[in-house]
Amino acid sequence: MTASATTGSPDETMAAITHAIALGREGSPDAARNALLEIWDSLGPQGDPLHRCTVAHYLADLYEDAAQALSWDIRALDAAHSLTTDRAGQYDTQLDVRGFYPSLHLNLADDYRRLGSFDAAQREIDTARDSLHTLGDDAYGAIVRKAVDEIAQSIRVRETARRSSAPDGR
Known part of the structure; x- marks a missing residue:
């Protein structure tokens, strides 16, 4: 977004x-x-x-x-x-509002993962992945797709640490 x-x-x-x-x-x-x-x-x-x-x-x-x-x-x-x-x-x-959803669900997945709620995180990352088609083939789309892969991997291994590549508003 x-x-x-x-x-x-x-x-x-x-x-x-x-x-x-x-x-x-x-x-x-x-x-x-x-x-x-x-x-x-x-x-x-x-x-x-x-x-x-x-x-x-x-x-x-x-x-x-x-x-x-x-x-x-x-x-x-x-x-x-x-x-x-x-x-x-x-x-x-x-x-296009549809393009907001991959990032929004990605962020929820990351929050739940960091809290150790891996089932909720998995549901959100699946939803994010299902909506990736709404993103363009541009830099923003690439960033979101990469983050989906990173968070999905972190969920698989039950990692709760903050990702170094996570946005921090800075």
Whole structure:
């Protein structure tokens, strides 16, 4: 999932989300987390699903604790279920909601794996793998496919350590 628009109408909330994500990537994860939490609070439970999905997806990466990451990844998936491709396309005409699901399920699989819940992790990684066809043959698709393989292997060997290649919002 990306937080940068290629076309579409201006979206001040997505601009604020993108700015917060940049804070984390520039080495200020606490500032990024605080900014995203403020945005989350302003959205409320009935807020725009694109905004809720994006905020929750990136907030999950900013938590070292797998249980906290899991709670945000579940929120991201819930928001994605409410999101339409038409709405996503208002922000970026390249976005197709189906392409969100491999990453969202991958993240859930990784959270469950880190918590030692291997059956749940396996269900999520299977779901992620089943939706890989929605990704393009680009760098993003390659990253997600590689991560699916890495996490599937970690599930097989019952490994719970954080992956060195896992996103951390930094």
